[in-house]
Amino acid sequence: MKTLAPASEAELAEIVAKTSEPLRVIGGGTRPIGVPVNAQPLTTSGLSGVELYEPGALTLVVKAGTPVAEVERTLAAEGQRLAFEPMDHRGLLATTGEPTIGGVFAANVSGPRRIQCGAARDFLLGVRFVDGQGQVIRNGGRVMKNVTGYDIVKLMAGSYGTLGVLTELSLKVLPKSHATGTVLIEGLADAQAVRALSRALASPYEVTGAAHLQRGADGTPVTMVRIEGFENSVAYRAGELKKILSAFGEVKIETDPERTSAEWRSVRDVEVFHGRDGDIWRLSVKPSDAPVIVSRLNGAEAVYDWGGGLVWLLVPQSSNATEIRAAVAKTGGHATLIRGNRAAGVFQPLAPAVAALHDGLRARFDPRGILNPGLMGRAA
């Protein structure tokens, strides 16, 4: 099927208004998350470019189909960045193409720094989108604080194109940090590692990354804590964290910019699982529950981020989804099947009353049920 690629918001709105067929909404197509949708593909990649950038106000307004790489280049030129550190899914999902900024927000994609500064949705200040009837809707704006009416902005983030097609986004951006340090401990078992991360995160030292790999570069487990800021401050806080964490094992401090950058990119993109066979799950749980959940699942390998609260699981192909969801449900949280047979369901099933709210919202935003129908579980 030929992919529709409107070149303007108006053209996109007309396509949606006139279509009688369901649409599969994509940005760059690099994040096939959700139940596969068999429908006419529609990409926002034709809506591209920076509309407004005010470094002094920390705001960027950008069209949804703009490549993430272009956004990052624009910000870097002014010493700023997307602080929530969006993951690049291409390595993990073996996809190709150009990730778009719209896709980042449609899937609410955040990286290790989410633990400190918030998720993608926390940086989204305003949206324009086309709803399921082809109407252009605006919500939010380009200011940091805004409680004027309902926050539809947050609702659009992480709605995977099921409520509307994002066309323009206003973002909060932040200055890049001058220096980075990683505090490392090798050889910890999962439960010990999460305890160490909790200690670091419960300190006043503003940890911006807290991860544990069961298999680091040389095969041994490695627990990593990141601090960022001015050089002296990073050195000071790394030293303080070293004192706190020495109870857990020998502590090393890494401050080489290239190596720290590579380490955290590896966590962000879950590089340990690239090219490996098996299903991949993403769990969001209470950090101290994470090692218990992982230990209950036979043959599971894990990468822990967000102090243990985010678990990437590699399990043998076609592992029992019910067992994984039950393990999570028992303590609270949710499990998403990122790679594997997605036809059987991807997201954590919702309680009936909450599912009813989801269905109601979909029916209002997309009454004909034509936007990514069924992607998040139940067709509208």
Added chain:
Amino acid sequence: MEMPAPNPAILARKADLVEKLQSIMPRDAVIHEPAETRAYECDGLTAYKCPPLAVVLPASTQEVSDALRICHEMGVPVVPRGSGTSLAGGALPTEDSVILGVARLNDVLETDYDNRFIRVQTGRTNLSVTGAVEEDGFFYAPDPSSQLACAIAGNIAMNSGGAHCLKYGVTTNNLMGVTMVLMDGTVTEIGGAFLDAEGLDILGLLCGSEGQLGVVTEATLRILHKPEGARPVLMGFNSSEVAGQCVSDIIKAGVLPVAIEFMDRPCIRATEDFAGAGYPDCEALLIVEVEGSDAEIDEQLETIMEIARGHDPVELRQSESEEESKRIWLGRKSAFGAMGQINDYMCLDGTIPVSQLPYVLRRTEELSKDFGLDVANVFHAGDGNMHPLILFDANKPGDLETCEALGAEILKLCVEVGGCLTGEHGVGIEKRDLMLHQYDPADLEIQMAVKDVFDPKWLLNPAKVFPLASSDARRIAAE
């Protein structure tokens, strides 16, 4: 400010309603004598008052659910109320409505430092959430000026911010989970002690929904370890515009203070008399605060003070002690109260792009002259959240109306330069009729459609947020 006429059919069934409500909670939790309901006739927007039909003060999620179910079945509007500190009339009742107050829901349910959260009932005050964890070195970040009194339920309803949200975010950025009761009594759980709740972002939608979607009875909140230290610096300038430029330059330089607060001369004088914080007597004052160890604070303040020096300050002074820092913040946080002692005022809350600060301050001054009412400014400059205080005389006929007209012009100005009507106080009734200056009818229609999903009969706080003419059809259809 117009409110819908009370429904006589509901007024006629008051006795029946009270009896039903008394059957599901202790008698003293149902207030219905006119002398007693008057205590709930207004919130922080005291210009508008109306005693409700009755007040219920449930002490559990179950009682909230039962009370809402009864009102739902009888078609009675319900106005949820936290502590009643809203400045926008968010908790203003109508004569035919029941106030549902969460004041008796004030327990701490769970504190977990390893996983950095606290779970509380939502009638608990904002400051007492921090109070529950501060001995162990933790705090809850959002800090609205009313934090001594305001409830978490109201913070969620209005997505409250505060001076320190420049660094730590507002309520929506610190809320992890809720127990929410829908208008028909259905109890739902969303999110919990984990990040990024499941499914569509219902939590995000709830924050700032002004009590129109559901009543939140329990909340899981993110807590953080306190910084090692914090230190404010005072900067005085000869003009508001220069102070505005200084703010923009600080942000551009890549240092991120936890707070940048702004006050102009009228506010400086009023708060100085009140708190004795040692503010300089000048046109514009900035309080800039940074956090960290002593050495880290020195390093950041050095950069910030260098920028300030470039703007020819009349005063540039770091706090020398914790005692002095406290006084500096006491002054800022009591600014509204201090102004209230010398004048009636209306507090606005528009937010603008920081780059527009100098222009908006100049234009506000011109408008103030045109309307013949003084405007004092005290606001969160770092995120462009303005708080112009329009001074008027409530006893002088016509002054309130002039004040409201001037307020509307200032808010339209905020929208014009790319900002919004309200940054943290909410729309309530106060800015309801200005909504069409910010949004097109289709933009408002989709917001009202969201309410249709949560509250199809439009019984929860129905006459707020949307212009009455826009929501008329829905409210009438529900009757």
